[in-house]
Amino acid sequence: MNQQLSSLRSQLLKAQEELPKLLEECLGREPLLPGSLYTLRRKCGKPNCRCNRGELHESTVLSYRGNGRPRNISPPPEQLGSLRSMTHAYRRCRQARAKLVRWQRQLLTLVDALEAARVQQGEAEFRKLGISPSVKKSHSSRS
Ligand SMILES: [Zn+2]
Numbered sequence: 001m002n003q004q005l006s007s008l009r010s011q012l013l014k015a016q017e018e019l020p021k022l023l024e025e026c027l028g029r030e031p032l033l034p035g036s037l038y039t040l041r042r043k044c045g046k047p048n049c050r051c052n053r054g055e056l057h058e059s060t061v062l063s064y065r066g067n068g069r070p071r072n073i074s075p076p077p078e079q080l081g082s083l084r085s086m087t088h089a090y091r092r093c094r095q096a097r098a099k100l101v102r103w104q105r106q107l108l109t110l111v112d113a114l115e116a117a118r119v120q121q122g123e124a125e126f127r128k129l130g131i132s133p134s135v136k137k138s139h140s141s142r143s
Pocket of ligand 1: 052
């Protein structure tokens with residue numbers, strides 16, 4: 001029982017130490033863009049173009065799902081850097097949030113297990129006191 005309690009306590013303390021690291025991403029200052037960049041490869045349709053020999057044209061497309069419907073946008077090359085950094089920051093933020101949800105569940109599981117173990121202890125102590133319900137009842141007043 002005591003071993004279980006001290007193991008649960010150390011697990012809880014260890015879980016608590018993980019919070020600052022988990023919050024790091026949430027505390028970031030970069031703007032977030034809910035979208036992602038991907039490379040589109042396609043043929044242009046011109047009969048003598050290299051794309052007909054398998055060398056497809058590549059362009060970077062932003063799939064953006066902010067403000068309503070998802071949209072695909074071809075950003076100018078000079079904007080790709082900042083778009084990439086904002087979409088990456090958004091993804092990291094979402095991942096951090098998912099980790100936080102798992103962490104919180106784990107924490108509550110430990111808190112509940114600790115509580116249950118301590119209640120068991122309390123009930124064992126209570127039984128040792130040997131207070132029987134009938135004795136308690138006869139001494140209680142109804143005022
Ligand atoms: Zn082509």
